[in-house]
Amino acid sequence: MTDRYASFVRSAAGRTLVRRLGLPDPPRLRRHTPGDPLLPGPALLGAATGGRLAEPVGALLTAAGVEVRDPAAGSAAGARVGALVYDATGVTDSTALRQLYDFFHPYARSVLPGGRVVVLGTPPEECATPREATAQRAVEGLIRSIGKEFGRGVTAQLVYVTPDGDDSTRTGLESTLRFLLSGRSAYVSGQVLRVGTGRASAPTDWDRPLDGQVALVTGAARGIGAALARLLARDGARVVALDVPAAGDALAEVANEIGGTAVQLDLTAPDAPDRLARHLADRHGRVDVVVHNAGITRDKTLGRMDPDRWDQVIDVNLSSPERINDVLVGRELIGDGGRIVAVSSIAGIAGNRGQTNYATSKAGVIGLVRSTAPVLGGRGISLNAVAPGFIETRLTARIPLVVREAGRRMNSMAQGGLPVDVAETIGWLAWPASGALRGNVVRVCGQSLLGA
Numbered sequence: 001m002t003d004r005y006a007s008f009v010r011s012a013a014g015r016t017l018v019r020r021l022g023l024p025d026p027p028r029l030r031r032h033t034p035g036d037p038l039l040p041g042p043a044l045l046g047a048a049t050g051g052r053l054a055e056p057v058g059a060l061l062t063a064a065g066v067e068v069r070d071p072a073a074g075s076a077a078g079a080r081v082g083a084l085v086y087d088a089t090g091v092t093d094s095t096a097l098r099q100l101y102d103f104f105h106p107y108a109r110s111v112l113p114g115g116r117v118v119v120l121g122t123p124p125e126e127c128a129t130p131r132e133a134t135a136q137r138a139v140e141g142l143i144r145s146i147g148k149e150f151g152r153g154v155t156a157q158l159v160y161v162t163p164d165g166d167d168s169t170r171t172g173l174e175s176t177l178r179f180l181l182s183g184r185s186a187y188v189s190g191q192v193l194r195v196g197t198g199r200a201s202a203p204t205d206w207d208r209p210l211d212g213q214v215a216l217v218t219g220a221a222r223g224i225g226a227a228l229a230r231l232l233a234r235d236g237a238r239v240v241a242l243d244v245p246a247a248g249d250a251l252a253e254v255a256n257e258i259g260g261t262a263v264q265l266d267l268t269a270p271d272a273p274d275r276l277a278r279h280l281a282d283r284h285g286r287v288d289v290v291v292h293n294a295g296i297t298r299d300k301t302l303g304r305m306d307p308d309r310w311d312q313v314i315d316v317n318l319s320s321p322e323r324i325n326d327v328l329v330g331r332e333l334i335g336d337g338g339r340i341v342a343v344s345s346i347a348g349i350a351g352n353r354g355q356t357n358y359a360t361s362k363a364g365v366i367g368l369v370r371s372t373a374p375v376l377g378g379r380g381i382s383l384n385a386v387a388p389g390f391i392e393t394r395l396t397a398r399i400p401l402v403v404r405e406a407g408r409r410m411n412s413m414a415q416g417g418l419p420v421d422v423a424e425t426i427g428w429l430a431w432p433a434s435g436a437l438r439g440n441v442v443r444v445c446g447q448s449l450l451g452a
């Protein structure tokens with residue numbers, strides 16, 4: 001679906017009107033194309049005194065082809081930069097927060113359009129003292145405000161990295177930086193991510209980070225699922241695309257286009273987990289990546305909602321993923337190094353009028369991730385969720401105009417996201433390199449004001 005307003009404001013007449021009336025000004029987002037450099041310009045890398053990450057981060061950025069500049073060396077004065085990256089792990093007291101101001105203030109207006117801001121910290125729950133935990137938690141406010149302030153498609157994130165890491169932590173930090181700095185994260189901003197430990201391996205080619213992986217995508221016939229199936233195939237995976245029999249033609253089209261296989265199955269059928277497990281066992285002997293993307297809405301205010309609407313939504317969106325996980329994990333079809341990504345929604349974070357059933361199911365998806373990630377972590381499987389905001393699909397095209405416009409504009413990007421933005425985020429969480437990310441809920445919402 002096209003965003004006519006965004007097209008208009010990019011015209012000469014539109015630009016004048018936007019300036020005169022102070023209207024929302026959706027920037028052109030920097031999205032990923034294979035082979036793109038990670039950033040549109042050099043990265044400025046700073047660190048608070050005593051930081052533990054600046055050195056490894058500098059090395060991995062350089063290895064990734066980024067020109068890294070040191071503000072202390074004075075080499076960056078007046079230069080426009082592609083990213084500001086700051087190691088805040090040395091901040092152990094609120095008075096030391098001043099170092100963040102000192103780093104960001106001179107360069108606040110030097111970040112190129114589509115540039116990136118990334119701050120690295122220590123998870124407050126893993127800090128040595130309450131003072132350190134307080135200061136580390138404070139950094140959230142800075143990055144969320146930068147996300148709202150810098151504009152022009154610049155995103156800002158905070159990445160908490162465990163101090164008790166191992167090789168997987170380093171690989172997870174690299175995969176996270178490669179995602180956040182690149183155009184893959186165009187519609188992700190104001191997020192707080194956690195990199196811990198897990199089962200992880202770096203790819204031989206970061207342009208094909210899913211080489212050799214077998215990936216299942218539910219709800220793959222259209223919308224986000226179809227975009228995801230294409231993207232996972234682009235990044236090297238063999239894709240098993242699943243959808244209801246009624247969507248068989250569209251599903252076959254997607255599967256044929258990407259050289260994947262199609263499975264026509266209603267996930268709510270009692271024998272669905274068993275049939276799916278048998279298909280995966282027969283065709284591939286295993287599955288490395290499972291994405292629970294299939295979802296439905298059956299909107300009505302609670303007083304007018306019949307029980308069927310409630311039951312169907314909970315069943316498709318929440319109970320089916322639970323049942324499928326149980327069977328795939330129980331039969332060890334997904335095992336050590338496996339990745340499961342579930343699709344939640346900002347409705348599951350903020351709630352929504354007319355969506356008590358949907359919001360319950362999507363909050364449940366977050367509950368599933370929080371409760372099950374530690375259990376599956378013990379088996380080397382990473383479980384995370386994405387929570388999309390307003391994404392341009394058939395689902396959002398049906399929303400009445402005024403509500404739709406509000407949904408589109410009420411975020412730091414002043415526009416809706418595209419299915420590919422959600423797909424890129426899921427793809428990154430599915431990488432073998434991302435095993436140290438467990439139990440994260442990553443919003444793909446352009447830093448929506450809802451539920452913020």
Ligand SMILES: NC(=O)c1ccc[n+]([C@@H]2O[C@H](COP(=O)([O-])OP(=O)(O)OC[C@H]3O[C@@H](n4cnc5c(N)ncnc54)[C@H](O)[C@@H]3O)[C@@H](O)[C@H]2O)c1
Pocket residue numbers: 218219220221222223224225242243244247265266267268292293294295296316343344345346387388389390391392393394395396
């Ligand atoms: N579009 C958005 O703005 C948005 C926002 C937040 C979350 N989401 C979530 O993202 C996911 C994808 O959304 P979308 O916009 O692409 O939706 P969509 O309706 O375009 O696609 C969903 C797909 O799931 C399939 N499906 C539904 N029930 C199924 C079942 N029982 N068995 C197998 N397949 C089934 C449908 O046939 C369809 O192809 C959903 O979980 C949705 O809740 C979307």
